[in-house]
Amino acid sequence: MEHIMDGRICAEILEQVRSRRPLVHHITNTVTINDCANITLCAGAAPVMAEAPEESAEMAAVAGALVLNIGTLSTAQVASMILAGRRANECGVPVVLDPVGAGATRMRTDAVLRILQEVQVAVLKGNAGEIGVLAGTGGTVRGVDSCGIVGDAVDAAVACALATGTVVSMTGATDVVTDGRRVLLVENGNPMMDRLSGTGCMAASVTGAFAAVEGDRLLSSASALAAFGLAGERAAAQARGPYSFRTALFDELSAMKLADLAAGARVRARHGV
Numbered sequence: 643m644e645h646i647m648d649g650r651i652c653a654e655i656l657e658q659v660r661s662r663r664p665l666v667h668h669i670t671n672t673v674t675i676n677d678c679a680n681i682t683l684c685a686g687a688a689p690v691m692a693e694a695p696e697e698s699a700e701m702a703a704v705a706g707a708l709v710l711n712i713g714t715l716s717t718a719q720v721a722s723m724i725l726a727g728r729r730a731n732e733c734g735v736p737v738v739l740d741p742v743g744a745g746a747t748r749m750r751t752d753a754v755l756r757i758l759q760e761v762q763v764a765v766l767k768g769n770a771g772e773i774g775v776l777a778g779t780g781g782t783v784r785g786v787d788s789c790g791i792v793g794d795a796v797d798a799a800v801a802c803a804l805a806t807g808t809v810v811s812m813t814g815a816t817d818v819v820t821d822g823r824r825v826l827l828v829e830n831g832n833p834m835m836d837r838l839s840g841t842g843c844m845a846a847s848v849t850g851a852f853a854a855v856e857g858d859r860l861l862s863s864a865s866a867l868a869a870f871g872l873a874g875e876r877a878a879a880q881a882r883g884p885y886s887f888r889t890a891l892f893d894e895l896s897a898m899k900l901a902d903l904a905a906g907a908r909v910r911a912r913h914g915v
């Protein structure tokens with residue numbers, strides 16, 4: 643059985659982000675780091691990028707959320723992520739993990755499994771291939787791109803949530819967000835989002851901003867993807883190509899009216915998992 647989730651929930655969470663302006667601490671990759679900072683600002687939150695092991699735990703302790711992204715990982719960076727993640731756990735700060743390229747190399751897969759073992763991750767946000775690999779149900783990842791999963795997307799996301807004890811936010815044309823029991827399907831977005839490097843990373847940043855202000859991480863994650871996806875839809879309507887799309891994506895999220903999000907969010911809830 644399915645029903646539509648009221649878009650006003652998404653709008654209320656965005657309103658909270660804008661009024662509380664949470665600090666979103668990132669330890670992230672060097673490719674999209676600037677986009678992550680700016681999309682966090684456009685969502686209404688405050689970004690900080692701090693990965694030195696000498697400061698990462700201290701910064702995590704005062705953040706509203708911690709976003710870990712292994713896109714350009716190193717052994718030292720993963721160690722710093724674990725330091726920050728553990729302190730975040732002690733302080734009740736939600737941790738979002740973006741397992742960029744998990745499955746593409748053993749180092750990436752091992753790093754994600756180690757972080758999941760040492761840190762209580764609130765939201766695991768990955769593309770379909772990454773989540774299929776981490777679920778153990780099967781997925782293929784080439785570089786940082788999903789090449790698909792084995793079997794049903796909802797089944798893979800649910801299996802991953804149950805195996806990891808996280809809320810899984812699996813992106814794609816339809817995003818699947820699940821805590822292993824409840825399942826939300828987010829229909830917002832546009833294929834242009836796949837033509838620009840960094841939209842997955844930015845989705846994690848927005849997910850972090852929303853997790854900072856809403857304790858139900860299923861609702862916060864789906865709402866983040868709805869807002870980001872709606873900005874993508876509106877940006878695509880005015881873009882001439884990937885780079886004008888990029889500019890418009892930031893502008894549309896920044897200018898998004900709460901009433902437009904309430905009306906434009908397309909989130910379906912599935913029961914009976």
Ligand SMILES: Nc1ncnc2c1ncn2[C@@H]1O[C@H](COP(=O)(O)OP(=O)(O)O)[C@@H](O)[C@H]1O
Nearest residue numbers: 769813814815817831832833835836841842845
């Ligand atoms: N074909 C598509 N149609 C609509 N939205 C999409 C599409 N592909 C990706 N998106 C959106 O783009 C963002 C990044 O998703 P994705 O491309 O799966 O991540 P990644 O960059 O990590 O591979 C998400 O918000 C997702 O909803």
Ligand SMILES: Cc1ncsc1CCOP(=O)(O)O
Nearest residue numbers: 671673713839840841842843
């Ligand atoms: C291209 C690339 N290589 C390492 S990280 C990165 C960015 C990936 O960004 P996204 O997964 O959000 O498209």
Ligand SMILES: [Mg+2]
Nearest residue numbers: 839840841842
């Ligand atoms: Mg991408």
